[in-house]
Amino acid sequence: MLYPDRSQYPARKADGSLDIDLTSGKYLKIWQGPNHPGITGNMSVELTVCGDEVVEGKTHVGYLHRGFEKLMERRTFIQCFPIVCRICVPEPDFNEYCYAAAVEELAGIKAPERADWIRALILEMGRINSYMMYLGGQAGALGQGVIGQWTTYVRDLMLDRFEELTGARIYHMFILPGGVRDGLPDGFEGRMEETLREIESTLRDVEKVMFHNAVFKKRTVGLGVIEPDWIDRYGVTGPNARACAVAKDVRKDQPYLVYDQLDFQPVLGRDSDVFTRADVRRRDILLSVDLIRQMLAKMPRSGPLMAEIPNVLHWKIPRGETYVRGECSRGEYGYYLVTDGSGYPRRVNVRGPSYTHAMALLERMIVNLNISDVAALLVSLHTYPPEIER
Amino acid sequence: MSIRDVLSPFVAWRNLFRDPVSIKDPFNRPAAARYRGFHKNDVEKCIGCGTCETICQNAAIDMLPADGVTAKLGDSGLRPRIDYGRCCWCALCVDVCMTGSLTMSNEYKWVDGDGDAFLFMPGVDEKPWDHAELGYCRPDGHRLTEAWRVEMGELPPDQRIGSFAEIVKGYSAEEARKEADRCVSCGLCVATCPTHMAIPEYIAAVRDGDYERGVALLYETNPFSGICGRVCTRRCESSCAARHEGDPIAIRWLKRHIMDQVTPAQIRKVVGVPPGTASGKRVAIVGAGPAGLTAGFDLAKRGHAVRVFEALEEPGGMTRWGIPEYRLPYTVIDQDVDIIRSLGVDIRCNVRIGRDISLEALRDQHDAVLLALGLQLGRSTRIPGSDHADVRKAVDLLRQATDGEDFGTPRTAVVIGGGNVAMDIARTLARLQMQQYGVVRVTVTALEDLDHFLADLDEIKEAGEEGIQILEGRGPREVVRQDGKVAGLRTLKVKAIFDEQGRFAPSYDEADEQFHPCDMVVEAIGQMSDTDLLGEALTEQLVWNRGRLQVDQGGRTSEPWLWAAGDMVRGPDVVSAVADGHRIAASIHGALMSSLEKRS
Numbered sequence: 001m002l003y004p005d006r007s008q009y010p011a012r013k014a015d016g017s018l019d020i021d022l023t024s025g026k027y028l029k030i031w032q033g034p035n036h037p038g039i040t041g042n043m044s045v046e047l048t049v050c051g052d053e054v055v056e057g058k059t060h061v062g063y064l065h066r067g068f069e070k071l072m073e074r075r076t077f078i079q080c081f082p083i084v085c086r087i088c089v090p091e092p093d094f095n096e097y098c099y100a101a102a103v104e105e106l107a108g109i110k111a112p113e114r115a116d117w118i119r120a121l122i123l124e125m126g127r128i129n130s131y132m133m134y135l136g137g138q139a140g141a142l143g144q145g146v147i148g149q150w151t152t153y154v155r156d157l158m159l160d161r162f163e164e165l166t167g168a169r170i171y172h173m174f175i176l177p178g179g180v181r182d183g184l185p186d187g188f189e190g191r192m193e194e195t196l197r198e199i200e201s202t203l204r205d206v207e208k209v210m211f212h213n214a215v216f217k218k219r220t221v222g223l224g225v226i227e228p229d230w231i232d233r234y235g236v237t238g239p240n241a242r243a244c245a246v247a248k249d250v251r252k253d254q255p256y257l258v259y260d261q262l263d264f265q266p267v268l269g270r271d272s273d274v275f276t277r278a279d280v281r282r283r284d285i286l287l288s289v290d291l292i293r294q295m296l297a298k299m300p301r302s303g304p305l306m307a308e309i310p311n312v313l314h315w316k317i318p319r320g321e322t323y324v325r326g327e328c329s330r331g332e333y334g335y336y337l338v339t340d341g342s343g344y345p346r347r348v349n350v351r352g353p354s355y356t357h358a359m360a361l362l363e364r365m366i367v368n369l370n371i372s373d374v375a376a377l378l379v380s381l382h383t384y385p386p387e388i389e390r
Numbered sequence: 391m392s393i394r395d396v397l398s399p400f401v402a403w404r405n406l407f408r409d410p411v412s413i414k415d416p417f418n419r420p421a422a423a424r425y426r427g428f429h430k431n432d433v434e435k436c437i438g439c440g441t442c443e444t445i446c447q448n449a450a451i452d453m454l455p456a457d458g459v460t461a462k463l464g465d466s467g468l469r470p471r472i473d474y475g476r477c478c479w480c481a482l483c484v485d486v487c488m489t490g491s492l493t494m495s496n497e498y499k500w501v502d503g504d505g506d507a508f509l510f511m512p513g514v515d516e517k518p519w520d521h522a523e524l525g526y527c528r529p530d531g532h533r534l535t536e537a538w539r540v541e542m543g544e545l546p547p548d549q550r551i552g553s554f555a556e557i558v559k560g561y562s563a564e565e566a567r568k569e570a571d572r573c574v575s576c577g578l579c580v581a582t583c584p585t586h587m588a589i590p591e592y593i594a595a596v597r598d599g600d601y602e603r604g605v606a607l608l609y610e611t612n613p614f615s616g617i618c619g620r621v622c623t624r625r626c627e628s629s630c631a632a633r634h635e636g637d638p639i640a641i642r643w644l645k646r647h648i649m650d651q652v653t654p655a656q657i658r659k660v661v662g663v664p665p666g667t668a669s670g671k672r673v674a675i676v677g678a679g680p681a682g683l684t685a686g687f688d689l690a691k692r693g694h695a696v697r698v699f700e701a702l703e704e705p706g707g708m709t710r711w712g713i714p715e716y717r718l719p720y721t722v723i724d725q726d727v728d729i730i731r732s733l734g735v736d737i738r739c740n741v742r743i744g745r746d747i748s749l750e751a752l753r754d755q756h757d758a759v760l761l762a763l764g765l766q767l768g769r770s771t772r773i774p775g776s777d778h779a780d781v782r783k784a785v786d787l788l789r790q791a792t793d794g795e796d797f798g799t800p801r802t803a804v805v806i807g808g809g810n811v812a813m814d815i816a817r818t819l820a821r822l823q824m825q826q827y828g829v830v831r832v833t834v835t836a837l838e839d840l841d842h843f844l845a846d847l848d849e850i851k852e853a854g855e856e857g858i859q860i861l862e863g864r865g866p867r868e869v870v871r872q873d874g875k876v877a878g879l880r881t882l883k884v885k886a887i888f889d890e891q892g893r894f895a896p897s898y899d900e901a902d903e904q905f906h907p908c909d910m911v912v913e914a915i916g917q918m919s920d921t922d923l924l925g926e927a928l929t930e931q932l933v934w935n936r937g938r939l940q941v942d943q944g945g946r947t948s949e950p951w952l953w954a955a956g957d958m959v960r961g962p963d964v965v966s967a968v969a970d971g972h973r974i975a976a977s978i979h980g981a982l983m984s985s986l987e988k989r990s
Contacts, residue, residue, distance in 0.1 A: 075447050079445065082478055160422075163421065164423070167425050167526050168425070168479065173481070182424065182532065185423065185424065205401065208399065209399045210399075212394055213395055214395040309534070311535045311571045312535070313445065313574055313575065314594075
């Protein structure tokens with residue numbers, strides 16, 4: 001026999017674990033990351049390969065050295081506001097929203113209605129940008145560089161909208177406990193509509209070049225299937241679950257902000273493979289475009305933007321705990337906040353969907369994958385390592 | 391999979407015929423109007439309160455002395471320096487800025503080979519974006535601190551005019567906490583307060599509801615906190631950072647709130663037990679007003695035997711005999727004085743030095759003598775007709791009113807003067823008129839126009855509400871008499887109060903004369919000290935400066951055994967007298983201790 005019979009190894013030990021003997025010469029360790037372009041951010045996957053097949057993959061994080069949750073225990077409630085956005089670089093606004101909502105809930109404050117509309121608008125704008133980054137990454141992981149250039153362009157247009165609305169492009173620092181900083185600038189709606197049209201036009205091209213593409217289909221259809229019974233077991237949420245026809249969407253399941261006043265249905269897929277997940281996300285962008293149009297049509301143009309809040313320099317919040325969640329582009333994003341009556345959070349825990357998707361699910365899915373498909377699988381789970389490592 | 395999936399991607403080629411979408415000149419791309427770019431600071435508007443430094447979670451801001459900026463009351467003289475190695479452009483510093491001086495430009499490009507250049511003081515170190523129009527400014531209505539103070543409850547005019555009941559109700563615990571919450575703890579007030587009370591700290595105690603901590607902080611610097619909580623001239627509030635974009639914090643009312651919440655037993659616990667007279671030194675203090683009693687309080691705490699001699703029948707000085715009860719109830723004075731007594735300070739009332747005991751005897755029996763006589767003699771306008779029995783001095787009337795003496799309440803009165811004493815006597819007369827005649831007929835004439843009135847704005851407003859007529863910019867010319875009685879006062883329109891050299895020399899418009907009929911004229915134009923007790927020889931011996939005793943920094947006169955304090959050397963309010971009392975006590979203590987050391 002020219003090649004060894006793969007079905008014979010790695011053998012399993014009596015306890016069920018794999019018997020991988022690196023000295024046998026049959027296995028090779030490869031570290032994918034922490035700087036691999038197939039990983040958006042800083043994490044690595046320790047692959048054990050046999051030939052070009054993965055027999056074991058372990059996720060490693062710890063490259064970011066940040067410790068936001070701990071930093072927040074030494075900052076006043078207002079001082080946490082500028083740092084939370086940095087927990088997730090490509091979609092920072094969910095941190096601002098969840099943190100603000102958690103603080104408001106424990107402090108017994110209700111943000112004004114107009115602020116809620118602007119918050120929801122910002123979150124949908126951020127969702128589009130996050131998906132745009134994903135599309136570029138997904139295509140790039142399979143060698144299609146041009147998609148990334150297109151999506152970066154429309155993402156940049158949306159960053160312009162962010163800039164004029166919030167005063168910043170990446171870290172907006174706009175949703176703060178009590179409300180938002182300001183209202184829409186003059187003429188914002190018109191410029192947003194132009195941007196939305198450009199997004200729709202670009203997505204039509206992306207559909208033709210990426211989705212109706214023999215290479216992309218060959219590589220992604222049937223790859224990385226998430227079985228329906230894994231959804232609850234692994235805590236899979238967001239498009240990863242919706243691509244499996246499981247209609248999990250916090251915007252619908254537990255409407256927050258103004259989502260109960262908007263007309264929409266969660267985007268679902270069926271086959272749960274890399275292709276379906278990409279397609280669900282593409283359609284989710286179109287849903288966000290529709291939601292932004294609905295919001296701009298319905299939102300009040302006058303009224304307060306900030307609730308009455310105590311002097312932020314001495315703000316103490318009574319003892320309590322809460323978990324606030326929202327539907328970000330990767331799934332359920334949540335903040336667990338514990339207060340003890342002092343001027344500082346006692347404990348903050350950030351639930352980023354990337355944690356479950358990249359730490360637990362990935363290790364299960366990566367086994368038996370061809371090494372060339374690892375990057376595509378990783379990106380298809382839409383992982384942002386910064387939110388794993390808070 | 392179909393042939394379409396092979397051909398479809400080729401549509402990408404059509405982009406070859408499109409114009410590029412990239413920005414042609416990325417180096418000159420203007421940022422959005424509200425972009426959070428590099429910082430700007432209006433150094434003239436900035437007061438160096440350091441709230442920006444406090445809120446910055448990156449510790450990117452340091453408050454430092456700036457070239458061309460000098461410290462003054464209400465301005466620390468410091469300005470923010472920003473470290474762009476730490477700044478995250480969150481603009482919380484802009485949002486919290488108490489004056490609105492700190493803003494941001496929409497400039498975002500800055501290249502410099504020198505790393506230290508990125509540590510800079512906006513507005514002081516010139517930058518190209520200093521005059522850029524666009525950039526982030528705090529949006530209208532967006533505030534991280536409350537601008538307006540919690541309204542203080544007061545007796546309505548119709549209820550208060552008939553009695554001497556206290557007007558100001560005081561804050562409830564919830565109101566006080568809310569008002570205390572507005573404070574940003576910058577501490578600019580501390581420098582302005584004559585006795586440098588720990589204002590941000592006791593306001594924090596109100597926020598925390600920890601009144602024992604609060605009262606301990608008050609007594610560190612002010613044994614007259616009960617009195618000051620009601621009648622302090624509150625210069626602190628004129629330095630408050632919050633006043634620039636709203637109301638200053640109600641510092642005085644918060645002090646009062648602490649004093650209202652604690653029992654005398656709690657205060658005594660904080661002040662401590664009488665320390666005894668371990669030093670063996672004896673100090674005599676003449677005058678039981680705020681200056682004398684503060685000095686007595688300090689000296690007793692340091693182990694000296696302190697005796698205070700008061701000519702009138704109750705201690706308190708002008709706080710009791712000058713300030714009407716509706717502003718300062720006597721029980722408040724009693725409480726503050728009782729605490730001072732509890733430290734062993736021996737207060738002897740109804741003892742007039744120079745009559746009952748001579749100053750020489752005091753000197754012989756004590757190691758140091760402190761004069762804290764106050765300003766108990768009213769000044770006269772000396773206008774024609776003013777030498778009449780019904781032309782009275784405000785201080786005398788106030789003293790008689792406190793004593794409950796019947797001085798013959800006039801049916802119509804004219805008060806000359808525009809300060810707080812004028813308001814006090816006008817409002818006292820108004821109450822007495824209401825009680826006796828059922829109608830208020832009091833007119834106040836002042837040299838100043840309303841914008842420059844010396845009295846507190848509250849006093850003017852409340853006097854008006856109580857039916858007192860206030861005439862601004864009118865100077866007294868003559869008290870008109872008829873049949874041996876006062877018939878009224880003639881006044882002239884004031885052209886200017888000061889001459890070209892800035893000296894007090896009012897000039898009048900002779901054509902604009904008014905006559906105000908009345909049966910009593912009250913002069914409230916200032917007071918002076920009665921120093922007869924010194925005797926001729928000592929008066930001759932002492933060094934004087936424009937009618938006031940000359941003293942050194944510690945209040946010591948040219949006679950080594952004699953000190954002077956309070957309004958008679960330095961004026962003119964309770965809290966200044968308290969500050970003076972502390973300073974003089976330290977000086978006396980130093981002198982006594984050095985004499986002890988010399989002996990040993």
